[in-house]
Amino acid sequence: MSFHPKIDYREFHRSTRKMPYDDGKVFAYEPDNRARLEDIAKRYPPEGRKSAILPALYLVQRQLGYISLSSMQHVAEAIGCTAAEVEDVVSFYTMFYTRPMGKFVVQVCRTLPCALRGAERVTEELTTALGIQPNDTDSTGTFTLMEVECLGACDRAPLVMVNDSWHECLQPEDAKKLADDLRARGEDALTGCHHQSPDRAKG
Ligand code: FES
Known part of the structure; x- marks a missing residue:
């Protein structure tokens, strides 16, 4: 007889890799965002321009709400790297979205300090209040609810992050x-x- 809980190992074999999302639109930075990117890129030597990849992607996400296939290509051209390198970064970091999200992306931290202070109950109540399950967006496009790992403010648990x-x-x-x-x-x-x-x- 085993005292270990039953674990469904199929869960661990499922790929959660984010695939590029083709929204059928051609992306280009708005002039303000392009100027901001150029300011940021100046911090790096010309041969290291691709070091600006994270802020370049944040600028896309703030303009579009998510990272589309076309925007990955645009970023690659703007900072001088390959589209594959951009996709690597987008697929690695959870804070980049590859699908349209709600106006407010509500992220509940579920890591231990927040969990010990009731994060799971917070998620349950938000599920009821917003009328959606985690990973869903409501029909009006106002809210997306997500459960995420540590948001870096464990002393203020349970922590919720809305957009930034x-x-x-x-x-x-x-x-x-x-x-x-x-x-x-x-x-x-x-x-x-x-x-x-x-x-x-900017920072
Ligand atoms: S554990 Fe929730 S913010 Fe760190």
């Missing part, structure tokens, strides 16, 4: 209020120190 900003110490009973506040006030509803997207790209 933290919401700290969210209690399960406050999940509905957060959803309502986001609808009403957008990211102003969040409590954390705000790392707003353009600043992070």
Whole structure:
């Protein structure tokens, strides 16, 4: 007799690799974003221009909401690398999305410190408040709900991140209020120190 829980090993063999998403549109940076990318690229020697790949991808995501196949090709041309190198980076990092997401991407940390402080209940309450399951986007395109690993603010557990900003110490009973506040006030509803997207790209 075994005391180990039954584990479905098929789960571990399933590929979760993000595949390039062809939205059928040709991507190009808007002039502001192109200028911002050029500012960032100046920090590197000309032969190291591709070191700007992460901010280059963040700029795409902020403009488009996700990383499309065409945008990967555009980034490759803009920073001087291959489209395969861009795809490697996009498929490695979970913060890059390869499908359309909601206006508010609500990410609940599920790593141990947050889990011990009730993250699972937070997810349950958000599921009810938003009317979607983790990894889903609602029919209006307003919310996407995700469970993610450590967001780097374990002392403020349970932590939720909405787009690029933290919401700290969210209690399960406050999940509905957060959803309502986001609808009403957008990211102003969040409590954390705000790392707003353009600043992070500039920084
Ligand atoms: S464990 Fe949740 S932010 Fe680190």
